[in-house]
Amino acid sequence: MVDWWIFSDSFLVTLLVYVTVALSLNLEAGFTGIPNFGKHLFVFLGAFAAQGIGVRIAAWVYEKLRPEEAAQALTDVSRLVPGASKWTSLVQAAADTDANRIIVNSYLKPFITSNLAVEVLLAVVILAVTVALAMLFGLIASYAALRLREDYLAILLLSFGELMVMVIFYQTESLSGGNKGLWAITFTREPIRFALIGSAILAVIAFLYAERIANSPMGRTMRAVRDDEVAASVFGRDIALIRLKVIMAASVLAALAGFFYTESNASATARTFNRVIWTFLPWAMIILGGMANNKGAIVGAVAFLIGKRLFEYYQEPIGQALHIQAELVGSLLPNILIGVFILVILYLRPQGILPESISKTVDFRRLLEEEARRER
Amino acid sequence: MAILPGFTYTLNSIAYAAAIGLLSMGLTLTYMTTRVPNFAHATIGMIGSVVMLFLIDRVFYDNPGWTLFLAGPLLGGLAAAAFSVFMYVAILRPLANRGNTIIGLMIATLAVDIILLNILTLILNEVPGKNIPKLIGAPIIGFQPKIKIGNWVIDSYTIVLPLAAAVLAVAFHLFLTRTSFGVAMRATIENPDLASAMGVNVSLVYTVSWAVSGFLAGVAGALMAFAFKGVDPAVSALIIVTVFAGSIVGGLASVYWGLLGGFIVGLAEKIGTTMINNIYKALFVAHLGFPNISLVNYEKVMSLGLVVLVLLYAPRGLAGVDWGRLASRLGLRRG
Amino acid sequence: MAGVTLRTQALNAGYGRFHIIFDIDLEVRRGEILVIVGPNGSGKSTLLKTLFGLTKVYSGRVEFEGNDITKLPPHARARLGIAYLPQTNNIFAELTVRENLKMAGYKLRPEIVEERTREVLELFPFLKEKLNSKAKTLSGGQRQLLAMAMALIRRPRLLMFDEPTAGLAPKAAKEVVDRILWLRDELGKTVIWVEQNAKLALEKGDSAVLMVSGRVAYAGPASDLLADKDLGKRYLGLKG
Numbered sequence: 001m002v003d004w005w006i007f008s009d010s011f012l013v014t015l016l017v018y019v020t021v022a023l024s025l026n027l028e029a030g031f032t033g034i035p036n037f038g039k040h041l042f043v044f045l046g047a048f049a050a051q052g053i054g055v056r057i058a059a060w061v062y063e064k065l066r067p068e069e070a071a072q073a074l075t076d077v078s079r080l081v082p083g084a085s086k087w088t089s090l091v092q093a094a095a096d097t098d099a100n101r102i103i104v105n106s107y108l109k110p111f112i113t114s115n116l117a118v119e120v121l122l123a124v125v126i127l128a129v130t131v132a133l134a135m136l137f138g139l140i141a142s143y144a145a146l147r148l149r150e151d152y153l154a155i156l157l158l159s160f161g162e163l164m165v166m167v168i169f170y171q172t173e174s175l176s177g178g179n180k181g182l183w184a185i186t187f188t189r190e191p192i193r194f195a196l197i198g199s200a201i202l203a204v205i206a207f208l209y210a211e212r213i214a215n216s217p218m219g220r221t222m223r224a225v226r227d228d229e230v231a232a233s234v235f236g237r238d239i240a241l242i243r244l245k246v247i248m249a250a251s252v253l254a255a256l257a258g259f260f261y262t263e264s265n266a267s268a269t270a271r272t273f274n275r276v277i278w279t280f281l282p283w284a285m286i287i288l289g290g291m292a293n294n295k296g297a298i299v300g301a302v303a304f305l306i307g308k309r310l311f312e313y314y315q316e317p318i319g320q321a322l323h324i325q326a327e328l329v330g331s332l333l334p335n336i337l338i339g340v341f342i343l344v345i346l347y348l349r350p351q352g353i354l355p356e357s358i359s360k361t362v363d364f365r366r367l368l369e370e371e372a373r374r375e376r
Numbered sequence: 377m378a379i380l381p382g383f384t385y386t387l388n389s390i391a392y393a394a395a396i397g398l399l400s401m402g403l404t405l406t407y408m409t410t411r412v413p414n415f416a417h418a419t420i421g422m423i424g425s426v427v428m429l430f431l432i433d434r435v436f437y438d439n440p441g442w443t444l445f446l447a448g449p450l451l452g453g454l455a456a457a458a459f460s461v462f463m464y465v466a467i468l469r470p471l472a473n474r475g476n477t478i479i480g481l482m483i484a485t486l487a488v489d490i491i492l493l494n495i496l497t498l499i500l501n502e503v504p505g506k507n508i509p510k511l512i513g514a515p516i517i518g519f520q521p522k523i524k525i526g527n528w529v530i531d532s533y534t535i536v537l538p539l540a541a542a543v544l545a546v547a548f549h550l551f552l553t554r555t556s557f558g559v560a561m562r563a564t565i566e567n568p569d570l571a572s573a574m575g576v577n578v579s580l581v582y583t584v585s586w587a588v589s590g591f592l593a594g595v596a597g598a599l600m601a602f603a604f605k606g607v608d609p610a611v612s613a614l615i616i617v618t619v620f621a622g623s624i625v626g627g628l629a630s631v632y633w634g635l636l637g638g639f640i641v642g643l644a645e646k647i648g649t650t651m652i653n654n655i656y657k658a659l660f661v662a663h664l665g666f667p668n669i670s671l672v673n674y675e676k677v678m679s680l681g682l683v684v685l686v687l688l689y690a691p692r693g694l695a696g697v698d699w700g701r702l703a704s705r706l707g708l709r710r711g
Numbered sequence: 712m713a714g715v716t717l718r719t720q721a722l723n724a725g726y727g728r729f730h731i732i733f734d735i736d737l738e739v740r741r742g743e744i745l746v747i748v749g750p751n752g753s754g755k756s757t758l759l760k761t762l763f764g765l766t767k768v769y770s771g772r773v774e775f776e777g778n779d780i781t782k783l784p785p786h787a788r789a790r791l792g793i794a795y796l797p798q799t800n801n802i803f804a805e806l807t808v809r810e811n812l813k814m815a816g817y818k819l820r821p822e823i824v825e826e827r828t829r830e831v832l833e834l835f836p837f838l839k840e841k842l843n844s845k846a847k848t849l850s851g852g853q854r855q856l857l858a859m860a861m862a863l864i865r866r867p868r869l870l871m872f873d874e875p876t877a878g879l880a881p882k883a884a885k886e887v888v889d890r891i892l893w894l895r896d897e898l899g900k901t902v903i904w905v906e907q908n909a910k911l912a913l914e915k916g917d918s919a920v921l922m923v924s925g926r927v928a929y930a931g932p933a934s935d936l937l938a939d940k941d942l943g944k945r946y947l948g949l950k951g
Contacts, residue, residue: 035479037415037486148687151413154482155624156683158415159617163680166614171673275613280486287483328501332494339491343467346484350476559810560817563803570800575786575818 007309009192013264015305016199017257021278022285022297023206024253029283030292031219032246034145035154038161040278042251045137046258047184047268048169049130052095052176054185057125058108059094061118066111073107097173097180104183113189123187130259131252137164138251142244161275170270181269184262195264202260206253210294213249218242223292276335284342290349308334379658381650387534389650392603393642394541395421398596399615400622400638401545401631402589408565408629409585412468412481416489418612418619419496420460420590424452424597426496429511429607432519437507440519445536445599452598453591460590461583463488469579489612496609513606520602533602540595545635548588552631561585614676618645621679625686627693637694641679649675715777716741716869716901717762717793722771724761730769731757732925739869739918744895744902746916746933748909750946754925755905756798759873762903763795764788775869790818794862798873801858804847808838808857811846815861824864831860852883859890863898870894871903876911888915909947913937921946 021043028034036042063070070090077099078087087093094103112119144156169176176182188194213219258278262268285304289296311318315329322329381389403417414420428448436444463485471484500512508514523530552558564571564581572578601607618641626637653671660666690697717739725731732754739745747755760766762773764785773781780788785795803811812831816824832839835856841849849857855875862870872891876884892915894900906912913919913933921929921936923946929936936942943949 029479033479035482037482144687151411151478151482152624152687154479155413155620156687159620159680159683162614162617163676167674167676172669276490280490283483283486287480324498324502328498332498332501335490335494336498339487339489339494342487343471343484346471346476346480346487347474350471350474350480556813556817556821559806559813563806563810563814566803566805567800570797570803571814573785573789573795574814575789576814 007306009196010264011305011309013192013195013199013260015302016196016203017261018282018285018301018305019203019298020199020206020257021254021282022289022301023203023210023294024250024257025282026286026289026292026294026297027210027213027246027250027253030286030297031213031223032243033150034243034247035150035157036141036250037154037158037275037279037283038141038164039254039282040273040275041161041164042134042137042254043258043261043278044165044169044268044270044273045133045251046130046255046260047262047273048176048270049126049133049255050186050259050262051182051184051268052169053129053133054122054126055094055100055104055108055182056091057129058112058122058185059089059091059103061122062108062111063090065118069107069111073103077102095174095177095182097177097182100177100182104185108185112185112187119187122185126185127256127259130255134251134255135248138248141251142247145243145247146240158275158279161279165270165273176268176270179269179271181267181272183267184265186263186266191266192264195260198263199257199260202253202256207294207298209249209253210297213246214292214294281338284338284345287342288345304338308338311337379651379654381647381654383528384531385650386647387530388603389643389646391531391534391537392600392646393639394538395596395600395603396615396618396622396642396645397635397638398541398544398592399619400626400641401548401635402592403619403623404626404628404634404637405585405592405631406464406589407623408631409561409582410464410468410472411478412485413620414589415482415485415616416463416492417589417593418616419489419492419609420456420463421593421597421600421615422493422496422609422612423456423459424449424594424599425601425604425607426500426609427452427455427594428598428601429500429508429514429516432516433505433508433511436519441521444519445521445532448598448601449540449595453594456594456597457587457590459492460586460593464586465583469582489616493609493612500607500609511607513608515604515606517602531602533599537596537599540599541635541639544592544595545632548592548631557581557584617676618642618679621683624683625693627690627695629692630695633693633695640694641682644682645675645678649678714741715739716775717903718774719762720772720774722761722773723769724757724766724771725769726757726766730925731766732761732922735761735771735927737920737927737930739901739903741868741901742895742899743917744891744904744915745918745920746912747903747905747920747922748907748912748936748947749922749928751907753922755922756873757925758922759795759871759903759905762871763793765795789865789867792866792868794865794867794870796855796858796862796870796872796875798875798877802846802854802861805845807843807845808849809842811857811861812838812864815864819865827864827866831863834863835860850883851879852886855879855883855887856890859887859894867900869901869903871905873905874907875904877907891915909943910937910949 021039025036025039028036059070074087074090074093077093080102081098087096087099090103093099094108112122141157141160145153148156170178172178186194258273281304285300286297287300288303289298289300311334312330316326318333319326319329324333399417399421403414406412406414431444431448431451432440467488468481468484471481476484497512503511505511505514517531520532523532523535552562560571560576561581561584563574564576564578568578604611619638622638622641623634624637625641626633626635628634649672656666656671657668661668686693715738719735719737722735723730723733735758737745747758749755757766761768764783768781771781772779775788775791775793780791783791803814806814812828813824816827837853838857838860846854846857875887875891879887888911891902891904895902904912904916913936916933918931919929919933919936920927921942928946929939929942937949
């Protein structure tokens, strides 16, 4: 029997976060036909806002509001961590890989949780940063998305995602802590609860928004456009705006998901936001659930994560049976299985398990007729 | 302070660029025939690296020599070609026949990439070496024959890799122009319907294109194994970005421009970044007080930058540029 | 019946669910030119594609020299001696003329291809100077002639042209038409010729089929259709 504790609070957060990411990818790929192969970047942006940017903002506020304590903190850390004399301010030290853990956990967290006004304000600011970052990168992505054919776009988004996460953010230690990563600013005395509630609200918002889009005239137009070149030319003038809107919304949703995921883990490392688990896995989920089907995306996310969790749980016996080191079972075999699974789904049901619901899609001929009538 | 990189570094860079060129060439070929951007291409190249590693461990450990440089690329290329054909015939073709869209097929290549990468990693972790204790991450740079010119000792892979690229490019060109199957391949790329009306087995042409593509990748991977600090299939995750950059810069419409595009991007990544870094250090850090960081780590910015430039100013890549007109406009040629 | 090269009976065909041509009965006798005319979208090209096996046949029958070929795929029809020349993309623009001719004889033995290439070059002398140039450097008319030369490499008995003069300058168009007549007169080939320019085609052809909305509105001697003021005026824009 499976112990129920393996489906812990942090597993629930992961689940809700993946539901959000899958829904947001579905908005892009399923409804608008934007093959976002750089999803991991957008998820990472939320993580970056919580750690790299969050600790700096928190340290800055700390320095402003409690200058003596902050100075004391800097002195304490300098004594504990070698090579500390190079830091001139707590902001600098807070984002340093060596000093980060002590500063965040011993000084910033007690400070934040002791002052409700500061805590709320900080949470709002960091969420705003997440949204702003997501919109900035969404704008860059949409610039490409409005101009390129889907295969070029897929290549470019994948390359862009890899470049930003694996080269810029990962290589530059001062941004997000490089190989060691950084501890993030968390909220309330039970950060996991905060993350759970936040990610639950986010998932609900994502679902309602995606459903609204799917059943709105805009959503129908998008699907017509995705499926038919004639329709695409008829609606040409509206498409650019719709695509822009969708990319923006999807980017913000993904980044917020990354934020709450990081909140539940209390830390993040750029390297772990790789394209396998944050781009390919969400793709696998929406393909399993059926492209352009929101409920399907949720079903896909839940199915994959429970499967993955069970696999991790049983990695020891599986490893023994296959004569493979247990840690490799946990890290390599799930990837192989996910890959195989995707190929099988693509083969058996190119349209997914729950296919796109026909009833809500307007017949594209009728759509053209409506359009023609309006023109008359 | 010297702006130009050193001699050894330049040789290494040219070898790297040649490997990227071979990979971009193969990627372009399968894109031209079957229209699928193959995200597993760099990992297919890693099969060559793994074969090279096993050959050294099992066969050539005590007396590595020039035969290693013949056997490694050949067997590595064949193994990669076999996998590439398997991928097309057993996975992509059935999926396309089942009505998957191009996005579905791209996802499938990503899936194959993940499967292959993890299997290769698993093999290198789990299969014990005969002579090399731990295969994953094992450095093999010492197993290549040394070339000595006076006091210079040159890593021979840096000579062999560009040479192999040149030989393979010429051989493939002869295949495309001198053999009737090669002509049929070009015909199929241009107009598959007409080619099949002429009696060409289009499906066989596609399969052969995947075989050639895999072979080129395997040769590149086998020789590139000497460039890494240690053989680890995971490097393919970043190499694929450069390979796609090379293909897009080349235009994805001609194998020769694919080779050249990959070569240009590879050189720009290594030599271009180093030169910019040297200038940055000499000027901005020394005189203007900029932070003393190494720009060499950001070499991938160079390849993506080139892609962006090409997509903005020459969307059909270098292959789509009218070079004659450009030359006359620049006053290089009367016309 | 002797002398009939191709015959269809109650042929219904289209693309997928789109039924385009209905109950087609036609007959081409050996050594004659059958022209197919009709207004735009009347199914002329679809009919030609159907004869070459490029559409979905719902019912009916196609016979070539007395054999039922309804179910044969295009390449099998080509092997039997039918050549189909689509309106565009009928040559490989990126290949040289020599390579185009080589492709035309792809399934034949090399020495046969060589021999027939020599013959074809005698028939189309302008190709000799262009052998090593890419086909895209040829003019529109020359491309149609190259396509014809490629078809001849396989020694077909029936050649089917889909609007071979479309988009050509009058002089080039005349040259192509002359070559079609020459195919019949000098080489004894049977020709099916879909043409937008009805007057031109009806003047040159032996028999004619008028297609209207996917059905045969007239079948018989070309001269009679040319003389029929009612049909000509209504469907072909011929002056009365």
